[in-house]
Amino acid sequence: MRKNKKYTGEFKEKVVKEYLSGQHGELNTVAKIYDVRNVSQLKKWIKKYRGDPTSLYRENRGRKKLSSKANKSREELLQEQVDYLTMENTILKKWVQLIKEKH
Incomplete structure (x- = not known):
């Protein structure tokens, strides 16, 4: 059983920019070069990047905090x-x- 791989925001941005530059062609090629396991994940990063590049740096997994009492x-x-x-x-x-x- 594979463990989910966690990617940093910097890594995601680098991969997306590499794809958008067009140097390596298709999504599959870029995913193989950077060892991104799932092409659909790369598609999600591209969509997020086009909407708001800073969204690649936010962690969206897990439960949301109900209140920010800690802050x-x-x-x-x-x-x-x-x-x-x-x-x-x-x-x-x-x-x-x-x-x-x-x-």
Whole structure:
């Protein structure tokens, strides 16, 4: 069983530019020269490169992070919590006011 090979952004960009330059001809030839196992992978890199060249450097495998808590400071996290609790408190006060008005 083969393990998936991981390619760097620099490598991907180099291979795509090599193909787009037209020096080696077909996708198959470029894939063999650079030992890219799957021609369809090379096609995906080319499509990404044409859309946004920097996308070749981003890792898209695995689960996405739900929030960026690791990047936030303690103060930012505490401020978010204060804001949430303030909003919740305001909603509850309005709810109590509506109940009082109905009775």
